[in-house]
Amino acid sequence: xxxxxxxxxDPILQRPTEKVTEFDDELRxxxxxxxESMYKAQGxxxxxxxxxxxxxxxxxxxxxxxxPAEKLVLVNPEIVHKEGRQTEQEGCLSLPDIHExxxxxxxxxxxxxxxxxxxxxxxxWRGLSSTRSIISTAFFSCxxxxx
Numbered sequence: 001x002x003x004x005x006x007x008x009x010d011p012i013l014q015r016p017t018e019k020v021t022e023f024d025d026e027l028r029x030x031x032x033x034x035x036e037s038m039y040k041a042q043g044x045x046x047x048x049x050x051x052x053x054x055x056x057x058x059x060x061x062x063x064x065x066x067x068p069a070e071k072l073v074l075v076n077p078e079i080v081h082k083e084g085r086q087t088e089q090e091g092c093l094s095l096p097d098i099h100e101x102x103x104x105x106x107x108x109x110x111x112x113x114x115x116x117x118x119x120x121x122x123x124x125w126r127g128l129s130s131t132r133s134i135i136s137t138a139f140f141s142c143x144x145x146x147x
Contacts, residue, residue, distance in 0.1 A: 003051040034059040
């Protein structure tokens with residue numbers, strides 16, 4: 001089901017999000033809805049607050065539907081170690097037509113993933129600076145501090 005993208009200055013975009021505790025069919029359906037909504041809006045990343053839900057879940061697909069193996073779902077994302085800084089051009093579905101250079105962490109060694117397990121960020125990021133930027137943005141959109 002395609003959901004509407006919430007636009008700034010909607011307050012949901014600035015509220016803290018709730019940690020996901022149930023990993024069930026409802027969560028999988030939500031992730032599928034989020035991918036469908038993101039594709040419809042021509043995005044490459046979407047966090048639950050951007051569809052009006054105060055939950056910590058983010059979907060990312062840098063392949064733009066070309067490679068299903070590239071789809072990434074982060075539940076309760078958490079960057080547990082970061083280092084360095086980098087500046088990348090970014091856009092956001094909740095701020096349409098605005099693209100700015102944003103400074104984020106240059107690398108992170110581990111993140112928490114959908115199953116709650118800790119994973120090496122490099123395996124998710126495959127060394128692409130744009131992926132690091134998307135994950136950092138998604139983390140921030142789920143209520144984390146800006147990495």
